[in-house]
Amino acid sequence: DVKVTQSSRYLVKRTGEKVFLECVQDMDHENMFWYRQDPGLGLRLIYFSYDVKMKEKGDIPEGYSVSREKKERFSLILESASTNQTSMYLCASSLAGKYNEQFFGPGTRLTVL
């Protein structure tokens, strides 16, 4: 079974802190994704990566950066956390190719105070 894990289920940070959200997948998937989920807005893509050290902006990249130094690990970085970044963050991975489904991690609920 594909397994996507995220470093924390719940995280509380202060405004201005640098925050790292880690995601690891164990199925050698080429693609990895970071979404945020907010009530009434569904899931919105922040960044994705289709290979090691490769990344592309999604729909809402402002205030975020990412890092993919190894194939299995994709990190989301909030350089200076703000209260409007309080949200559920979901990581996903998939094989390359048009029609492969994405497999999701359990999510990290981040609260910025």
Next chain:
Amino acid sequence: AQKITQTQPGMFVQEKEAVTLDCTYDTSDPSYGLFWYKQPSSGEMIFLIYQGSYDQQNATEGRYSLNFQKARKSANLVISASQLGDSAMYFCAMRAYRGGATNKLIFGTGTLLAVQP
């Protein structure tokens, strides 16, 4: 622009009855894929079913079927014989093709399904 619309924020269904969750989409690309995911209260997104734009038959997976009406641009999820464990948020999603990256998904806002005993 590519878009997914789910017009039902929430629904009730009686246990053992069938329920249809609506999804309409908008794309100008002739080749696309449509997905349904389930998100229980635990938070994890679970893939349910996939329909390709060129598939001749509606997709089915166990109690899940996808009512694909291409001309109407709709891809409704039908759950037969609802169970209490089906209570969850359901998301419709479409594969987007932008700038050569072919694995982005666009999600709808979701429908919260509550199955009543």
